[in-house]
Every structure is written in structure tokens, then in C-alpha cells.
Amino acid sequence: MPYRAPISDYELLFRHVVGFDQIAATEKFADASEDVVSAILNEAGKMCEEVMAPLQRPGDLEPARLENGVLRTSPGYGDGWKAIAEGGWIGMSGNPEYGGMGLPMTLTTAVNEMMSAACLSLQLAPLMTQGQIEALEHHASDELKALYLPKMMAGEWSGTMNLTEPQAGSDVGALTSKAEPNGDGTYAVSGQKIYISWGDNDFAENICHLVLARLPGAVPGTKGISLFLVPKYLPDENGNPGVANDLKVVSLEHKMGLHGSPTCVMQYDGAKGWLVGKEHGGMAAMFTMMNNARLGVGGQGVGAAEGAYQHALAYALERKQGKTPSGTIIDHADVRRMLMSMRADTFAARAIMLANAAAIDMATATGDPEWVARAALLTPIGKAFGTETGMRVSETGVQVHGGMGFIEETGAAQYYRDVRVTAIYEGTNGIQAMDLVARKMMDGGEAAARLLDEIEDHAEKARATLPDLAGPVWEATESLRETTEWIVAQGDMNVRFAGAVPYLNAFARVLGAHFHLKAALAETDGPRFKLARFYINALLPEYAGLLVQAQNGADDVYALSAEELAA
Amino acid sequence: MPYRAPISDYELLFRHVVGFDQIAATEKFADASEDVVSAILNEAGKMCEEVMAPLQRPGDLEPARLENGVLRTSPGYGDGWKAIAEGGWIGMSGNPEYGGMGLPMTLTTAVNEMMSAACLSLQLAPLMTQGQIEALEHHASDELKALYLPKMMAGEWSGTMNLTEPQAGSDVGALTSKAEPNGDGTYAVSGQKIYISWGDNDFAENICHLVLARLPGAVPGTKGISLFLVPKYLPDENGNPGVANDLKVVSLEHKMGLHGSPTCVMQYDGAKGWLVGKEHGGMAAMFTMMNNARLGVGGQGVGAAEGAYQHALAYALERKQGKTPSGTIIDHADVRRMLMSMRADTFAARAIMLANAAAIDMATATGDPEWVARAALLTPIGKAFGTETGMRVSETGVQVHGGMGFIEETGAAQYYRDVRVTAIYEGTNGIQAMDLVARKMMDGGEAAARLLDEIEDHAEKARATLPDLAGPVWEATESLRETTEWIVAQGDMNVRFAGAVPYLNAFARVLGAHFHLKAALAETDGPRFKLARFYINALLPEYAGLLVQAQNGADDVYALSAEELAA
Numbered sequence A, B: 001m002p003y004r005a006p007i008s009d010y011e012l013l014f015r016h017v018v019g020f021d022q023i024a025a026t027e028k029f030a031d032a033s034e035d036v037v038s039a040i041l042n043e044a045g046k047m048c049e050e051v052m053a054p055l056q057r058p059g060d061l062e063p064a065r066l067e068n069g070v071l072r073t074s075p076g077y078g079d080g081w082k083a084i085a086e087g088g089w090i091g092m093s094g095n096p097e098y099g100g101m102g103l104p105m106t107l108t109t110a111v112n113e114m115m116s117a118a119c120l121s122l123q124l125a126p127l128m129t130q131g132q133i134e135a136l137e138h139h140a141s142d143e144l145k146a147l148y149l150p151k152m153m154a155g156e157w158s159g160t161m162n163l164t165e166p167q168a169g170s171d172v173g174a175l176t177s178k179a180e181p182n183g184d185g186t187y188a189v190s191g192q193k194i195y196i197s198w199g200d201n202d203f204a205e206n207i208c209h210l211v212l213a214r215l216p217g218a219v220p221g222t223k224g225i226s227l228f229l230v231p232k233y234l235p236d237e238n239g240n241p242g243v244a245n246d247l248k249v250v251s252l253e254h255k256m257g258l259h260g261s262p263t264c265v266m267q268y269d270g271a272k273g274w275l276v277g278k279e280h281g282g283m284a285a286m287f288t289m290m291n292n293a294r295l296g297v298g299g300q301g302v303g304a305a306e307g308a309y310q311h312a313l314a315y316a317l318e319r320k321q322g323k324t325p326s327g328t329i330i331d332h333a334d335v336r337r338m339l340m341s342m343r344a345d346t347f348a349a350r351a352i353m354l355a356n357a358a359a360i361d362m363a364t365a366t367g368d369p370e371w372v373a374r375a376a377l378l379t380p381i382g383k384a385f386g387t388e389t390g391m392r393v394s395e396t397g398v399q400v401h402g403g404m405g406f407i408e409e410t411g412a413a414q415y416y417r418d419v420r421v422t423a424i425y426e427g428t429n430g431i432q433a434m435d436l437v438a439r440k441m442m443d444g445g446e447a448a449a450r451l452l453d454e455i456e457d458h459a460e461k462a463r464a465t466l467p468d469l470a471g472p473v474w475e476a477t478e479s480l481r482e483t484t485e486w487i488v489a490q491g492d493m494n495v496r497f498a499g500a501v502p503y504l505n506a507f508a509r510v511l512g513a514h515f516h517l518k519a520a521l522a523e524t525d526g527p528r529f530k531l532a533r534f535y536i537n538a539l540l541p542e543y544a545g546l547l548v549q550a551q552n553g554a555d556d557v558y559a560l561s562a563e564e565l566a567a
Helices: A007-017 A020-024 A034-061 A077-087 A105-118 A120-139 A142-153 A282-318 A333-366 A369-400 A402-406 A412-423 A429-437 A446-462 A467-488 A493-498 A500-522 A527-539 A542-550 A562-566 B007-017 B020-024 B034-061 B077-086 B105-118 B120-139 B142-153 B282-318 B333-366 B369-400 B402-406 B412-423 B429-437 B446-462 B467-489 B493-498 B500-522 B527-539 B542-550 B562-566
Strands: A065-067 A070-072 A157-162 A178-181 A187-197 A206-213 A226-231 A233-235 A241-244 A247-252 A263-276 B065-067 B070-072 B157-162 B178-181 B187-197 B206-213 B226-231 B233-235 B241-244 B247-252 B263-276
Touching (some): A007 A034, A007 A105, A020 A034, A020 A333, A034 A120, A065 A247, A105 A120, A105 A282, A105 A333, A120 A206, A120 A226, A120 A263, A120 A412, A142 A157, A142 A206, A157 A187, A157 A282, A178 A263, A187 A206, A282 A412, A333 A500, A333 B429, A369 A402, A369 A446, A402 A412, A402 B412, A412 B412, A429 A493, A429 A500, A467 A500, A467 A527, A493 B333, A500 A527, A527 B542, A542 B527, A542 B542, B034 B120, B034 B412, B105 B120, B105 B333, B120 B142, B120 B412, B187 B226, B206 B282, B226 B233, B226 B282, B282 B333, B282 B369, B282 B412, B333 B369, B333 B500, B369 B402, B369 B446, B429 B500, B446 B500, B467 B500, B467 B542
Parallel strands (some): A157 A206, B157 B206
Antiparallel strands (some): A065 A070, A187 A263, A233 A241, B065 B070, B178 B187, B187 B263, B206 B226, B233 B241, B247 B263
């Protein structure tokens, strides 16, 4: 299953679409010159092609397993982790003070996407660790940072997120895990956590769990939640892993895909932990970690889409069938339609993820509230559309394979199975859409309007060069603006929520068209233009039906009672 | 995993939507009175609920396996087959002369759908057998019919279809299996066939293979193909299974889903076979079997959708999360949207399948060429949209489950994995769409126009009662008519093919709206009306974007060269 890192796509996107020059012009990211970026993309790409891609199938065939309480990872995963760690890819965007490279998230997003395309199961381990690094950087004490961050950035230690409990999923405020002060500044953490990705492994010296729990007397709901750092082994006086903490992996889930990534049920029995952030301030720290993870998960969707696309294309180029000029199925119009759809959607989703990361970088570098708002607006769209694209493209990839798509040995089915969870974890795509129409519209739609203005301005300017593409982009944006204004005007949140998912998808469709148009302008007689033309002519028009549904209100979705739904 | 047969849906559809009264008024189907239909639906439904539904998980967990060349089916499957056979469900639409019940395909389609919902893997066995029964009824000699049909209808023997070879999938004309005359009226069949669903089992006394092969001197392509009946055991003079034939199961495929259904690689080494139909006339016989199977596979998609819907609804009604009136997730607007979409699409797809079957029944009973053309037109739409609905609804079913959807023990993932192949086998959905815009438009679009006239006439009449629903249905139909006329005018087949899949999906959207409108008229203040309103307001509008893509032509899909696609 060869994988080829799409370096030229990133380079074009950086240069012409998401404005990387702006980022490199800031003081914070002054080191991220074009040469550095190119060298990093190529080096990371090579690692993904040579080290990670060969681990994709073995992880599916020989899942991680629990042997007498000891977690054994899939064959080769230890070496894969080592390569990721030694490349510096875990701490790429980490604070250089603690051993990170201090590079923009835009670049990390590209590298993470490549790792996802090569081997999604393994990539989830550094992704979780990156989320923890960011949470600790922002919220942990200097002492904790000094002890933990260098180890995590170097990949000596790995990190996990422990939010969910059996009764507390999307409603995280319902969690009941407890933390009792030990009297020495540490806490005894107890409770059961589920769906803990990479809750354990056999390649990192220590596993650091960030665990949400309640202090004694905490108020109910999210305001009574605190965050604790709970290591598998307690660091000794030299900062090395010492005695085992009171926690264990109870069991692993049997999942539809992502078999190489152990999904653990974790039990904490008075495990020693350290408070991260303020008492009862766990949600703030958690959101730092989750926003990072949402960007990362959207990128997982895009990576899986890229992998599925390359895989399907390779099959189409070699599968002989029917009387066609080349003798292979690549000449069939419907196969071309599928491949073009896969590629155009993957490009759109990738651009959205990188634009999201670029907004985060600009917010970090400048503190400008407009960039902060832009990043916040794009996060749910990127997460949901990136993963939606992963599902859709991998589904089409199976279809391109015909009967072979259903047979596991081709690997097409694995992309389809693996990526499915990305639409669910780190906040389901429904939760993302609700976030978009509620929290992200608390500004009265101002951040959205600013973005739509930009898109329309750009389309206006593009009319001179590419009128046939610019026109539809402008019109679609104007329709999206009308629906956005309608949404903001709805006081009944259920009216917004009933149309939230189609609204988010329409927003992503329009954003994708905007980025395709930018790419087309950079290459008005080349492949980018042709891909953009296909997207704008064939895929963009979907927005209209989605916006109708977005504005349909709540009455229709609640029209049938629970009893009538079951009748 | 309980399953409840949706009897009231079928009864409403029969009575008010697909015109079952017309069928029952023919001489051929005069026995299919409302009482008989109701009794059969209830009896079959009970068998599905009590016998087949409990076999859904065991088939996934303990797949069929090959033990020293002997095929062992999943636990309980033998008893399941026996219940299906004893209920008479295999030969329901078979000729009574040979032990069938002679009932309309409309009824068989409903029963097959229920069996699919309860246990898709096992249901594929009687479905394949039904296809063979129909092929033999139409094309076999009286002698073969007398020997084989009673055994197959009674479920003593089972049947398979052997078309595909490694180099001959969608391009069936490329097959190379051979049949040499033995001189005694029989033939020696040799070759390898792949993807043979239920190529063997341990519950039927004999397995009857219908095998496509070439006679000596046959012309290349589909015109040189003949069909042979090749039994696992050669019948002795009493018609009982005698000596083993020269054929074997070489291996089973390792598939993404449908684990309970063995997918075999079959090897024929001079196996004794009997010609079915004329020499070099294999494709005609094959099409009889395939059209039957396409109707059946569309129904599999609908069945899987129904199963996934019921499963997700049950979860939503019991999963506590968040502060809602009922305390469960059923109160969330986005969960309602998902459930309503699942239900509305399932209803639309079911109506299309039953309308397709009803057209087949009317064609059979009356020989009227308009009914023949209607049946031919609806077959690719039903197959593709039924299976597309199965995929979409089971995907949404996973989403309703949140994190639990990715965990295999809930069963939500199984629907998603199992149904995936239905969009591929019996002609991929792309092949169906090409069939629709090419072969099925060879009449200059006449059959399609007749159907669209009917829909518009109906909408016109419905305006008086339900103007808000009838208006959009009429408009959507008019747009579909314009696109249909545009397609018929395209001489370049690749122009048609490039937009074939979106065109088919738009056609299905409009048909679904028509059938929802009919149901709404039958129950203007009840749940059917509310479901129709949701479908027409929220889902129907998708047609517009699909029609734009349908008319986009071939230039955009071929714009990138194979090299550019790979760059």
C-alpha cells in the first residue's frame, strides 16, 4: 500500500490559498521560511511514506491486545513511534523552551495529515500527545511543565485525554470521577473512564493521563470539573518513571476499525494526580486540548481521504475491464467522476483545515481578536467537514474498487472502517454543528459575516480572470449569508439546531469553492483550474438544497412523537 | 437485537401507494386478496422477528468457514434456512405447477425486505435461490424444470449465480470459462468463478450452480456466452443427490461485512452441466436472473436501512444524556433530524422497490409493453437508490449511537459494514446509472416521460388538498423532465455517463417525493403526512444540485489526465 505525500498541494495551499506568508511575517513564526517549510514537509513526507505507510495493514490485522493486563501494540508500531518522535514531529509546534520546534500549527496540520494518511491508527498516539502538550503549556504549573513537557515532546512519554464516562459522553458535565486532596498538594483520583485512545502502549516509558474529575464539594455540571495529570508511573526524584500509579487498563474495545489504536477502559483507584489549571477550572483546560484535537481530527479525515484516493486511483489505473483506450477502468466516465469528486473534496477539506490552522497561528502570533474569532469559527467546520470528507471519499474509494472494495485484502475497506470514528470522537459532527450555530454565532454572526465578506470580495476580483467560476462562488456565498442572518435571528435554539448539520455542510461547500477559486487563480491554465472548475460546476451546487434544509426549522423534525417514530 | 416487522407500512403502501388492487384484479394474481396479503405479511414478519433476527449477530461473530474443503455455516443458520424453506418463502412467487405459491413479486419483495432487515447474511441464500428459480422457469427445459424447481422451491436444494471471473467483472463478456459437449446432451464445464455468494452450505441437500461459460467456437464477448446448470451432486435416477460433481470451493473471501454469507471462489474441472436456454443465449437467461436479483438487492438495502433505523431509535430512546424532557437523546433536535431522515428515506426507498415489483407483476400478468418498460425503468433506480439508502441510513444509525456506534457489540456497525456490498454486487450502482441513461432511454425517454406525466398529474390533483407538498413535487418533476430530455438529446454516451449517478439519485428523490405525497394524501392529519412533509421540505430539495451535476457534461470529469490525477 504505497503512499505518496502530496507535498505540492501543501506548497500551493501555503503560498496561494491560506496565506502562509502572513504567518511567516510574524515575529513568533519568523523562522518558518519557505525553505524551512519545504524541508520539513519533505522530511516528514518521507517518514510517512517509508516508515508509517507500511504499518497501516499490520495494525488492522494484528490489533493491539491486552495480555494479562499488559498492553501489546501492533507489529512495528514501536519503531513507528520512535521514528515520529525522533523526527521531532510530536513537539513540532511545542514551545522551544521545553524542546519543541515552535513551528506554526499550519505546518503541524500538514504533517499530521500526512501521518494520518499513512497510518491513522498509529497517528492517533502523537495526536493525543500533542493535545496534552498544548493543555499543559497553557494551564500547568511551571514545575509540571518542566518535568513533563520535554519528555512528551521528545516522545519518551506519551499522553492521553480522559473525559468520557459511561454516563457522560457529549454531556461531559455529568461525569462523576473524584479527586480527593492528599494533603501534600497532590490528589487521589478515582473513577472509570471509557473510550481512552492509546490509554496504554508498550513503546513510551510513561503514559501521562489528563483526567477530568470532581473535587470534594464541587458544584454539579461542567463548572465543578477539574483537570488532573495522572501518570502511569510516578516520576522519581530524577524525573524518571518510578513506582506504578494506582490505575489500570480494564479492557479494550472491539471496534469497527482503527484496530491498531487501543481504545481503553481505564480504572483509577486513588491514583496520584496533580492539578492542571485552577480548581473547578477543568473545562477551560479541556477546551484547549479539545480545540487542538478537533483540528487534528479534521485532519485525520482529510488524511484518510487522501489515502483512500491514492489507493483507488492506483487500482483504477491497473484494473483491466471493458474496451477502453487504456484498457483499464480509468477511462470510464463514472470512474472519472468518482476520482474527480474524491480529489476535489479532499482538496477543499484540506484547504479548510489549513485555513483553520493558519487562523490559530495568526491568533497566537498577534492576539488579534478577529483571528481568534476566525479560528473559533472554522474549528467546528473543519472538524466536521474534514471527517465527513474522509467518510465520503473512502466510501467512494471502495466503490471504485468494485467487488474488490468489499474484500479486506485490498485495504480500501480499511480506510472506510477506520475513518468512521472521526465523525464521532472529539465531539460528534452534530455537536460541531450545534457549536457553530450557537456558541460561534454569539457574536451575532459577526465573525461569519467577516469571512463571507472576504470570500465575496475575492470572488468579485476573480471575476475579471475567471468569470465562470467566480460568479457561482459569489452567488453561493450570498445565499449562505442570507441563511446565516436567518440563523442568527432565531431565538429558539432548537430551530437553529434542527438545521445545524446541513448549514455546516453548506458553509463548508462554499468555503471549499472559495479555496478552489484561489488555487485556480494561481494556475489558470493548469490542473488546479480544472479541479476547481469541476468542484464549482458539479459539487458546489449541493449548497442550495442544504441551505433549504438549514432553514426548515424545528417543527418538521419534531413532528413525529417518540411513539410515532417507533410505530 | 429485536426487530419489528413494519407490516403497517407495507399495508399502507400496497393499498394507497403502489396500487396493489390493480395487481389483485388480474387473473394471474386473483388469489392475492387483502386477507391473504395480510396473513402472509404477518406470518413472514413473525418468522423474521423470531427466527432470523437472532441470527444477525452470530453470523458476524462466527463467519462461515471452510474446514478441509467442507463449508461450515454460522451457528443457527441451518435452522434459519429450514424456517425460511418451510414457510414457503423461497418459492413464494414461483410457479404453482412446481410447488410455488404463485404470489406477486410485490409481496415477495416485502417479505424479502423483512428477511434482509432481520438477517442480511442469511437472506442472501434464499434470494440467490429465487433468482435461479426465475431463470429456470423462463429458460430451462421442461425436464430440468421438473427435476430442479420443486426441490429449490421447497428449499431442499439451494441455488447460486456464477458470473464473475477474475478478469471479467462488470465486463461479463470477458469471461473465459469453457463448456465442452460430452456427447450425451450434457457438457463438461471448466473454469474459475469468483464472488459466488453462498457457493456452498451445509444445510441444503444439493447446491445448484448456474454458470456462464463458452461453448467451443463461441464468438468473443457476451454473444458467445451460454448458461449451464451445474449441481454439486449429480441427481441419481430418482432425482436424489448422487455422486459428487467435479467442482469445489477453493477458498472464502475475507470481507468487510456479511460474514455469515460465504463468498466463494469456485473451481469447475470438467463438471457435468446442462444447458439452460439456447446455445450462446446465456445473457438473456442471465438478465432474467439479474433483474430479479437487482430488485432483491435494492430490497436488501431497504431492509438494512429499516434494521439500522429501528436499532438507532431504540438506542436513542434509552440513552440518557443531557438535560432534556425525557432525559434521553431522543429530545435533541439533531437526533430527531437524523431519525426523521432515516425513516423518510427508508419509506421512499421501500416505496420505489414495491413500485418496481408492482410494475413487474403487472407486466407479467398483462404483458402490456408499458408495464414492461416501467419495470425496466425502475429496476436500476430501485437497485441503486435502495442500496444507497441502506448505506446512508446505516451510516446515520452509527452516528446516532455516538461512540457506541463504533463499538461492534452494539450491532450498529454491522448494518453499516454488511450493507456496503449491496451498492456493488449485481451491477455496481454506477452500472445501474449507466443502464438508466443508456439502455433505459433507448425509447427516446418515452417510459420516463410517461412516469413523469403520472407524477405531475397526481401532484396537480393533490394541490387541492395538500398544496404545500404538491407544489414542490410538481416543480421537482418538471426539472427532472427537462434534464431527462437533455440526456436523451445527448449523442455522446460519455456525456450521459458522466452525470448518470447524480441523475439517478435525483430521479429517486423525485419518485420518493411522489410516493410520500401519495401516503400523505391517505393520512392527511396523521404520521404519514408529517413524514412526507419532512421529506418534501428537507430532503427533496437535494434534487436541484444533483440535476446540475447530471447536466454538467463529460469535459469536467475528463479534464485531468491520468497523469495529472496521479500528480
